[in-house]
Amino acid sequence: MDQRATDPDILRHSLKDNPGPEDYLFLFFKNTPTSQAAGKEFLQRLGQRTTGPDAPTSLATRDHQLTAWSEWGITDKSKLVRLKSLFQPVLVADGESDILMPVENSRLLAEHLPDARLHIYPDAGHGFLYQYAVKFGTEVNTFLDR
Incomplete structure (x- = not known):
């Protein structure tokens, strides 16, 4: 099984029914001063949003996502082979x-x-x-405009 599914620190932060800022910072931002500062800026921006808020997710949604997240680590090479038949452009992005x-x-x-x-x-x-x-928004727009 994928290490992420059993990592006690990841599970402790991701399984909380009411996660707080420290959980978001741990799960979504690298443990460096610059990344953590960017995470805090994001949380401040998020708290300032007054129109069109996202609907809150349910614990059931969280649990389904955690199941999918855990199962992703199980290698199924047939799924990788199927990707070769997708010819539309795809933007793949991630944090290092x-x-x-x-x-x-x-x-x-x-x-x-x-x-x-x-x-x-x-x-x-x-x-x-x-x-x-x-930067990411610009990259998405550039990708969509090509």
């Missing part, structure tokens, strides 16, 4: 220190997709898109 979906998975995905563009963000974890919001 993602503890929830390791960057090796993103590299593997991009390697098996015929028209993939891979971008790995430095000093970042699973929350790379929040840490590099403007």
